[in-house]
Amino acid sequence: MPHTSSAHYGAATAGDPYIPTSGNGGYLAEHYDLALDYRVATNRLSATAIITARALTALDRFSLDCAGLSIDKVTVNGVPARKVSHVARKVFITVPGTIEAGARFEILVRYRGAPHPVRSAWGEVGWEELDDGVLVSGQPCGAQTWFPCNDHPSNKATYRIGVSCESGYTVISNGTLVSQSARSGRTSWTYDVHEPMATYLATVSIGRYRRRDLAASPVAQSLFFPADMSPAVATDFGRLGEMITFFGEKFGPYPFSAYSVVVTDDELEIPLEAHGLAVFGRNHADGVHGSDRLIAHELAHQWYGNSLTVSRWQDIWLQEGFACYAEWLWEEQRGGLTADQSAHAFRNELNKLPKDLVVGDPGPHSMFDDRVYKRGALALHAIRRSLGDEAFFSALRAYTLAFRHGHVTTDAFVAFFAEHTGSRAIGKFIDRWIMQSALPSL
Numbered sequence: 001m002p003h004t005s006s007a008h009y010g011a012a013t014a015g016d017p018y019i020p021t022s023g024n025g026g027y028l029a030e031h032y033d034l035a036l037d038y039r040v041a042t043n044r045l046s047a048t049a050i051i052t053a054r055a056l057t058a059l060d061r062f063s064l065d066c067a068g069l070s071i072d073k074v075t076v077n078g079v080p081a082r083k084v085s086h087v088a089r090k091v092f093i094t095v096p097g098t099i100e101a102g103a104r105f106e107i108l109v110r111y112r113g114a115p116h117p118v119r120s121a122w123g124e125v126g127w128e129e130l131d132d133g134v135l136v137s138g139q140p141c142g143a144q145t146w147f148p149c150n151d152h153p154s155n156k157a158t159y160r161i162g163v164s165c166e167s168g169y170t171v172i173s174n175g176t177l178v179s180q181s182a183r184s185g186r187t188s189w190t191y192d193v194h195e196p197m198a199t200y201l202a203t204v205s206i207g208r209y210r211r212r213d214l215a216a217s218p219v220a221q222s223l224f225f226p227a228d229m230s231p232a233v234a235t236d237f238g239r240l241g242e243m244i245t246f247f248g249e250k251f252g253p254y255p256f257s258a259y260s261v262v263v264t265d266d267e268l269e270i271p272l273e274a275h276g277l278a279v280f281g282r283n284h285a286d287g288v289h290g291s292d293r294l295i296a297h298e299l300a301h302q303w304y305g306n307s308l309t310v311s312r313w314q315d316i317w318l319q320e321g322f323a324c325y326a327e328w329l330w331e332e333q334r335g336g337l338t339a340d341q342s343a344h345a346f347r348n349e350l351n352k353l354p355k356d357l358v359v360g361d362p363g364p365h366s367m368f369d370d371r372v373y374k375r376g377a378l379a380l381h382a383i384r385r386s387l388g389d390e391a392f393f394s395a396l397r398a399y400t401l402a403f404r405h406g407h408v409t410t411d412a413f414v415a416f417f418a419e420h421t422g423s424r425a426i427g428k429f430i431d432r433w434i435m436q437s438a439l440p441s442l
Contacts, residue, residue, distance in 0.1 A: 016152060018313035019141045021089060021090075024062060024063045026055065027056055028054050028155050028157075030053060035048045035162045045112060045115050045146070053107060055105065066144055068118065069145075070086075076096065077106055082095065120140075122367075131265060134207075139200045140313055143200055174191060177190070193275065195256060196405050208227075226282070236290075251326075251400050255306070260277035264279065266282060274306075280298075304322035307404055309408070314360065315409050316362075317359045321376015322380065325376075340385075347439070350378075357372070360430075381442070382429050395416075399413070414426050
């Protein structure tokens with residue numbers, strides 16, 4: 001389509017070099033209402049997405065991320081789109097009349113297909129079939145495999161997620177279960193997410209799970225697992241309430257109304273965090289607390305990643321470094337190595353590795369490099385040692401409150417901690433540990 005000077009086109013990406021084809025410009029999605037009709041046995045999806053959005057500029061055309069699915073119908077404010085083009089992982093929608101800057105508008109997309117992961121620099125991500133069920137691995141660009149969206153963490157929105165599938169399966173999603181009904185051999189589940197959520201944290205887990213509700217305090221906690229794993233799961237996640245309480249004391253109140261854990265019947269390479277829940281594989285529940293480190297890590301992401309979300313992927317250390325440091329804090333709380341001992345041990349291990357990575361901008365292929373995790377945690381420990389425990393954890397609690405359900409950047413972290421603590425050393429610690437490739441001493 002020719003681009004004339006009078007036409008107003010939203011950008012086809014968010015401009016993030018880490019995921020250069022994902023995200024879209026010209027608008028912000030504010031709410032997703034998803035209705036999914038899914039056949040587990042055949043991996044067939046028929047769905048409708050209603051997206052409430054706000055125009056950031058005048059728009060004659062905008063785009064959505066959508067990969068591997070067929071688009072049957074698109075309306076904008078109830079009127080059929082003038083033109084719909086589905087190219088690669090983008091749906092370009094030309095609107096019937098210009099949407100004015102600042103206006104809210106509603107996009108309805110009816111779609112279908114056999115959802116599947118997409119290839120990325122980090123392997124396959126997205127909607128994934130299990131031996132008997134489904135999970136979603138959304139980070140960093142997998143949401144587009146199961147619903148049309150603005151697939152970038154800088155755009156957080158509220159959600160209603162409805163899923164209908166064969167009875168006998170349990171459907172777990174983000175937020176609060178607000179309805180469940182069965183008819184003609186199929187069961188429908190509806191979840192509401194009231195807090196702003198990034199697309200990569202939206203998820204659906206489907207399986208033949210049992211449910212066990214744990215303590216309701218400090219927040220409601222639920223486990224979903226295969227029946228034969230009941231004893232192992234009861235042991236391995238038996239300290240979950242204690243862990244939530246401990247992290248609440250260190251980081252501030254748990255940011256959501258509940259926390260759920262799904263243990264799949266399949267083995268998984270790594271656990272997966274999502275908004276208000278985490279997904280583990282059968283191999284992560286051994287009945288002897290062999291995955292306590294991973295359980296602590298995924299739980300900590302509820303604060304760092306899910307409530308406080310990076311607005312660009314190059315700052316991922318603000319999520320992974322904090323979650324890694326939470327592992328060390330929990331280890332100390334349980335009577336193992338102190339955080340200081342862990343810091344020295346991991347610093348020694350890092351010293352054996354190449355010093356060619358800048359944690360504050362590791363590049364897309366290295367954003368999940370273990371050095372990002374460990375050096376991020378070491379930066380926090382160095383700041384803690386400089387400030388002392390009282391000032392450090394006070395600042396941490398204030399930080400999670402100030403940016404609750406919002407976005408964070410490295411610059412914002414430095415500015416906040418410097419102002420809150422009155423320390424002029426914060427920027428120096430971040431420069432040495434995060435912005436330089438050389439490995440500092442503790």
